[in-house]
Amino acid sequence: MSASQAIGQEAGALLVSVLLGAALFFLYDILRIFRRIVPHGNFWIGAEDFVYWLICTAAVFIMLYRENDGMVRGFVLGGVAVGMAAYYLLLSKIVIRLNVLVWKTLFGAIGKVLRFLTRPFFKIWSKIWKFFRKQLKKLIKAVKMGLCKL
Numbered sequence: 001m002s003a004s005q006a007i008g009q010e011a012g013a014l015l016v017s018v019l020l021g022a023a024l025f026f027l028y029d030i031l032r033i034f035r036r037i038v039p040h041g042n043f044w045i046g047a048e049d050f051v052y053w054l055i056c057t058a059a060v061f062i063m064l065y066r067e068n069d070g071m072v073r074g075f076v077l078g079g080v081a082v083g084m085a086a087y088y089l090l091l092s093k094i095v096i097r098l099n100v101l102v103w104k105t106l107f108g109a110i111g112k113v114l115r116f117l118t119r120p121f122f123k124i125w126s127k128i129w130k131f132f133r134k135q136l137k138k139l140i141k142a143v144k145m146g147l148c149k150l
Contacts, residue, residue: 018086
């Protein structure tokens with residue numbers, strides 16, 4: 001293999017690592033969008049982060065194995081970091097704001113339609129619930145009175 005082929009191969013590995021870094025940060029943005037739309041506790045955030053880092057580790061390992069025969073090179077890991085930083089600085093804020101706006105608007109509209117469609121059922125259910133609650137109170141009162149006579 002000539003020197004120019006080796007340099008071309010290394011440049012290809014660098015390009016793949018930069019693209020992988022951007023893709024990994026895009027994946028984290030999807031996770032951030034999910035967290036803004038569906039708020040949840042610290043345990044689940046930690047679990048999601050743990051799974052995310054397992055995915056990142058596997059992706060970098062596979063990329064190193066395919067592109068560089070498993071050899072860890074500093075420029076490849078630097079390429080991943082540069083790809084992440086470039087994506088964060090150029091696209092991340094736009095992607096998150098746009099997606100959160102779209103998803104919250106969509107879920108808000110769906111919620112309004114579902115509330116409108118289920119409102120009659122909730123009115124009927126509340127009347128049924130009040131009736132059974134009243135009957136249960138009467139039953140409890142009768143049982144107490146019966147126990148007091150004993």
